[in-house]
Amino acid sequence: MFILIVRNNSNPQATDASLLLGAYLGSQGIGYALVDSRELGNDALRAAVRERLPQAADLAVVLGGDGTILQTAHLLAGAEVPVLGINFGRLGFLANGSDGGVVPLVAAALAGEATAERRAALRVDVACDGEPDPFGEGELPDEPLAAACDEACRAEAARASEADPHGGFGVSRLGLCGARTFYALNELAVTRGAMGRIIEFSLGISGSTVAQMRGDGVVVASATGSTAYALSAGGPLVAPGFQGLVAVPLAPHTLHTRAIVTGESDVVEVTLDDKDAFREATLFADGELLLFERPVRRVYVRRSAHPVTLLRVGGDAFYDRASSVFFR
DSSP, rough: OOOEEEOOTHHHHHHHHHHHHHHHHHTTTTTEEEEGGGGSHHHHHHHHHHOOSSSSSSSEEEEEEEHHHHHHHHTTTTTTTOOOEEEOEEEEEEEOOOOOOOOHHHHHHHHHSSSEEEEEHHHHHHHEETSSSTTSSSHHHHHHHOOOOOOOHHHHHHHHHSTTTTTTEEEOOOOGGGEEEEEEEEEEEEEEEEOOOEEEOOOOOOOOEEEEESSSSSEEEEEEEEEEEEHTOOOOOOOOOOSEEEEEEOOOOOSSSSEEEETTTOOOEEOOOOOOOGGHHHHTTTTTOOOOOOOOOEEEEEOOOOOOOEESOOOOOOOHHHHHHHHO
């Protein structure tokens, strides 16, 4: 048994809880590794953490809020590792309460007494100018698009992150290396670029054009992300077990635009307009800026083949939590 502990290092309570939990696991003869959230701020940092972990984790315990859980999900992307979140943040909608202490929660999870919520995640495929459209031949490929960044590319991304005045926190430079496939638990946001101009784009679903839009952009969210950015933009609350997507326009310049809830096998397509004045757009995956060496032409979002399992020990049901957090 090997446990990964991820803590929000900016929260003294989370730091204290991590030390207490480490002492408990040691007393039980359970191996563990401790990671600070500041080590997970971008892909280069997460890659370094993966390399130094001594073995695959059987459980990830997150001591922080929803943001720390998202960072952990990106660290573990593709691995079937259940995540037990314990709230030491502000909202902590995805996490368990910490009032009863961390040890009883972890002990319950290790004893198999936690409820597993299997959350659908997102796969994002991006086509840039001058590149083949991955959807042009019909079905999107199962393999990641240009995902194999070589070691030199990753090293350059790591150096660029270190040279960033903020440590590259919240920035993925893999697009600059040619990567075109990304992972998200909450959402993919296509928003206005650095010039601040509104963008013009078409929104399609599984080959059908739904609308031509102008505005600040669009958020495509999973059920988990429906309680985050998509909710703030006017989208619906969606139960955790839902496997489809939610597409929510951002400040659309029309009175006729609505959020759309898709089926579980649908692909949401965002195509940026050819007009240069309304073309510049910025992409964020779970709030992490995605950088590319070319302008983005088209974005595809679908359900990922790698869901995230969140563990819940007792506590309120989803609708009770939603009522107390969002309706009071």
